[in-house]
Amino acid sequence: MDLFKFSDDIQSAYEQLPHALAIYQLIDNRIFARVLSDGYCETFGFDSREQAYKALEKDVFYNIHPQDVSLIETEAYRSLENRDTYDIIYRSRTAGMKIDAEFKVMHAIGKHVDLENGVHLIYIWYTEAGDQVTKKIMDLQESVTSLLSNMPAMTFSKDLTTRKYIACNQAFADYAHKETPEGVVGLTDFEIFDETTAQHFVEDDKKALLMNKPYIFYEDVPDAAGNPRRFQTTKLKFMDATGKTCLLGLCQDVTDAMVIKEEYNKKLENAQNRANIDALTGIRNKTAYVEFEAKLNKTINDKGWAQFAITIFDVNNLKTINDTLGHQAGDEYICEACKIICTKFKHSPVFRIGGDEFIAISQGADYENIDELLNYFAECNMEATKTGGIVIACGMARYNNEGNVSAVFKAADEKMYENKEYLKKLE
Structure with a gap:
């Protein structure tokens, strides 16, 4: 579309107005200055209309404070979409082409007109x-800027209509890999991040928009350079002074903190595992058995019943081996016995609760086949008493509504000692 031109008489009449008037044309989301009045040139400090037209042709926002450009664009598109009055207060230079001129606060009111x-x-x-208005606005802006700049969390605000960032602090600019917050303002998520990450942010924005309270959540997302980060994010919708729906976001980067926490939890878990592991055999120890027993008792109390069997093992002749062959041979003897028990009771947790004493708690498959497993040990023990192999006395008891695990343990322990005495007579 070509640039619109008024007739010479109308153009001249507009340009000679003593009031600060500007008429712009919108073409493909670009803004072009078509009329600049004498009052406009005087207000903004131009020496002539030619100078003003030349400056705005080069950059229609040239004399506007960089932090306010996105606000103006957002208000322009809002008023265009709603066919509403354009009304905004912003900062602008009032000294023509002097880049180092002081900024003053301007009030702009506009109206959209569609022609043929x-x-x-x-x-x-x-x-x-x-x-007074200028001072109040500047003081407020300085306070907000100072607040944002000193917040450790990444802070930003968005226009939910255009999806553009209205403001942010340096922490968010760093995350977006921009040198300054001005580099973020006016951009959308899709212009900063990869498509997947940007769409993720948009979906979160939609959730926040539907809520009447702060939307707080954790998320794992990459930064603009693709580095994985973890955030605790809060998003809250609000209405600005013009009635626009905006979004305030606070993101605390907890990546390092979560890594430290995960490392701590892993070390804690390893320490707990070590505390529950028998150093010699590598299976669970007496501490682990006590914990398991407590859980099983809770199941009995909660459900009133449980299906399990306890088998207690005692390795015969350990003292003789320690006294004649030494403790290293005794340790090897215990480890070999442990291997036999764990191999047969492969579906049951096995615990070493003493020097030569082990416990298996069987549920499921081992529980169903418990008699077959005990027959195996009986046959192996008969052979070991003749050949000098490892003899492992054992006794088993099933839970039968005793009300707790210790009663089953006691019954199994008594049977184990009976079996131990029987095997000693055979040796």
């Missing part, structure tokens, strides 16, 4: 805000 052939114009009137 799809021409869309925006009429905007400008006035300078008073000194």
Whole structure:
């Protein structure tokens, strides 16, 4: 679409107005200055209209504070979409082409006008805000900027209509791999992050929009460079002074903290495992048995019944081996006996609760085949008493509504000692 041009008479009439008026044309989301009045040139410190047109042709936002550009764009698209009045207060230089000129606060009110052939114009009137208003706004902005800058968490706000970032602090700019917050403002998530990450943020925004309270959650997402990060994020919707729905976000990077926590939990788990493992055989020890017994008692109390069997093993002749062959031979004897027990009771937790004493608690498959397993030990023991092999006395008892595990343990222990005495007579 070509740039619109008023007739010479109308163009001249507009340009000679003493009021600060500018008429812009919107083409493919780009803004072009079509009319700049004498009052506009005076208000913004231009020496001539030619100078003003040239400056805005190069950059229509050239004299606006960088932090306010996205606000202006957001308000422009909001008012365009809703066919509503354009109304915004922002900071602008008022000294023409002098880049180092002081910023002052301006009030801009505009209206959208559609002409034939799809021409869309925006009429905007400008006035300078008073000194008191300027001071209040600047003081407020400095306070907010200071607050954002000193917050350890990443902070940002978005326009939920355009999905563009309105503001952010340096911590969020660093996460987005931008040098300054100004590098983030005016961009969408899709212009900063990869598509998957950006879509993830958009979906979270939608969830926050549906809630009437802060939306707090943990998330694992990469930064703009693709590095994995973990955040505790809070998102909260709010309405700004113009009635726009916006989003405030606070993201605390907890990546390092979670790594430390995971390492601590892993070390704690390893320490707990070591505390429950028998150093000689590598199976569970008496401490682990006590914990297992407590869990089993809880099951009995909660459900009123449980199906399990306890088998107690005692390795015969350990003292004789220690006295004649030494403790290293005795340790090897215990380990070999442990291997035999664990191989047969492969579906049961096995515990070493004393020097030569082991316990197996059988449920499931081992429970169903418990008699067959005991017959195996009986046959092996008969052969070992003749050949000098490892003799492992054992006794088993099933739970039969005794009300606790210790009663079953006692019954199994008595049977084990009976078996032990019987085997000694055979040796």
